[in-house]
Amino acid sequence: MTLASETIFQASAVPAAAVRTRVSVPLRFPDGFTAEAEVMTFSGLADGKEHLLLALGEWEQALLDAAPGGIGPDGAGPLVRLHSECLTGDVFGSQRCDCGPQLREAVERIAAAGGFLLYLRQEGRGIGLYSKLDAYALQDHTAHTLALPPDVGPGRSEAKISVGYEPAARADAVASVVPAHEDMLARAQGLVPALRERAEETERLRRIPESTMAELQSAEIFHLLSPTAVGGFGMGLETYGEVVRRLARGCASTAWSAGHLIEHVWMLARWPREAQDEVFASGPAPLAAATGAPAGVAEKVPGGYSISGRWTFASGVMHSEWALLAAQHGAVRLQCLVPLAEVEVLDVWQTAGLRGTGSNDILAEGLFVPEHRALDWELLAAEENPGSELHLDPLIHTPMGALLNMVAPAAALGSAEYAVELFGELMMVRKVKHTAEARQADSPLAQVRYAQAYGLVGTARLHWQEAVGVVSASHARRPAAMTDRERSQYRLSLALSGEASAAAVRVVMAGSGGSVHRLAHPLQRIQRDVNVLMNHAALAGDPILEQAGRGLLGLGFTVPSF
Structure with missing residues (x-):
């Protein structure tokens, strides 16, 4: 040259x-x-x-x-x-x-x-x-497109056009350089060594350590699903799921909390303009906890609603400034957006697994919620939600349920991949009692066990990719709502992915000896975390298999929320 x-x-x-x-x-x-x-x-x-x-x-x-x-x-x-x-x-x-x-x-x-x-x-x-032509179409209907920064070269997907919405307090920060899919995955993978080092601390604290939160913020992990119009990345389901999966290779609790905090930014972007002006005023990634179990009670009062209740499983609450709370008003289920400072967080998260998520309870009694921060859940969850009129990002049209079921199987898969990695390392150095081999890896039976665990993780990965593919395919069309058959396919694939991940962890644990059950060993933590994940509604086998079977046979669902 x-x-x-x-x-x-x-x-x-x-x-x-x-x-x-x-x-x-x-x-x-x-x-x-x-x-x-x-x-x-x-x-x-x-x-x-x-x-x-x-x-x-x-x-x-x-x-x-x-x-x-x-x-x-x-x-x-x-x-x-x-x-x-x-x-x-x-x-x-x-x-x-x-x-x-x-x-x-x-x-x-x-x-x-x-x-x-x-x-x-x-x-x-x-x-x-x-x-780009969609942006032109919006311009034809008086929406405006916002300014973009100059090109900065190949290797990155440059700043996307932000269309139709400029938050009042963010007029100087609506453009951002959007990383490519692989770059975002590399950022998540780069956090894994530190997550592994802090996994025991995360469990002991029963929340994500501040040092980990700082690294997640620095890597702009919470920008992933935030709309480009407010300075976020507006990325797709594939990137989101893969980031959660990679974080779980380091710490399942961190992956769980980060995954839901990312998802909740996306939920906030579905609200009307007035609410978005509030939550996105301080930046493109406001952190919010969200819970609907059980729903509270809402009473209509002048200017809004008064809500009361005790909400459980508030994932992300230990790191949030907002809370999204379900409340029932007659026949209408509302989602209420409230500052976290106005509710009480109850320290009740004492669990066998996912201890580091800090998914504590939230308590409120007679809390006033202004009209603009209370929204019909069905409207919020729909393809055509208020935010879809403000943002062009394709994922904003995706029905709410499609993303709500993604975190648990992604975390289970990443955890199982980490378990098989640890198993392989252990086999190369471990001497098994009452055997002739100098190390476990030299045993034909151990080799079979490792192959079985490795294959189960491969099966889990294929089911996971199948589910993501079904949901992603709906993004390319309007309406984006999935058919009953597609919903059955993706929920079934996620459940089977989780089942295969859990089976891989069981195979690993059965062949790893008694020492891995010490609390200091990461494999026992993985086992406990995956056991808890398998009890989440996204992975609960029996009801999913029943409803998926009905959908695949064209019989219709007996559980409307499936």
Whole structure:
């Protein structure tokens, strides 16, 4: 590779990439302007997309001029522009943007001075062609689209267009750089070693340690499902589920709490504008606990409602500033949004597993809830909810129940994967009493046991992916609501995934000896956590199998909430 091409390679800010082809392409624009470009393609780009580099004018001389001791008049170096692909503007000459004219002017100026144009294959700065046209459709109906930051290069899905909503207190912070799916998973995976180190502390504290919360915040984990219009990432179900699964490889309690806190941000984004202006005023990821078991009682009073009740299993309550509480008002089930400072948190979370979640009770008596912070649950849970009129993020249309069942099986799967990993390490060093082998791994029976556990985790993973696929497929259509058959498929697949995960952990524990039952050993914690997870409604086998069977046979559900 020549010095010049090496320098281009470095200028592209993707050190792992390499030039794969170089070809001369004559350019001609609609106004008759022409230029000669040397177009380069790459292998090894971080995001796997087909980004292009167009070298224009005397680019080699411009690079030499910029080098130490170069002979250029000012040492400014080559001109460089990052340009996101815009089919409507670049190709069709759309008058709704100035991308085409920007591209034309950039090529002319760069060709005159010598330099490079990086043409990024990320339509609409990463939102895709259809979503960009959706934004145009909203503009036709008087909604506005918000400003975006400049492109910053390949390897990341750049800031998405935020459409139709600008919180009153967030006008200066509505644009954000959205990480790619793999980047978000890498962030979660990077937290795993520290989560493992703090798992015992998490259990002892019966809540997530502040150091772990700080790391989750730093990694922007809670931004994952937050709408792009408020500075969040607006990512999809696949990324959400995989992040929870990876966190569970470190600590199931942390994965459980973080998973629900992420999900609750998404729930807050479904509320009307006035409520969203309050909760998103301090940033894109307000933390809220949510519980509906059992529902409290709501009485209508001037300006709103008075609610009373004791709510259990308030996951995330130890780290939240808001609480989402179910309350029954006659035949209508309401969800009430209240500041956590206005309720009492009861320290009752003493459990065998998932001890670190701190899912304590919430108590309120005669608490006033303004009208705008009380919403019919059926409206909130529906595909067409108030937030879907404010945000373009596709997941905002997903019916509420589709995400509420995802955390438990994701946490069980990640925990089982961690258990099999520990089992493999243990087998390589453990000497089993009353056997001839120097280590357990040399025993044919132990090898069979490990293969069985490994295979069960693989089965759990396939069922999990099947469930995620069923829900994700509904995002691509309107209406997004799943059919009875699809609901049966995804609930059944999640239940079978959890069952296989639990079976893998049982196989591991049966073959790991008595020492793993010491409280200091992570395998006993995994076993207890998974046992508790299997009693969650998302994984309770008997009712799920019954209702799934009815749905698959076309008999209809006898439990409406299934």
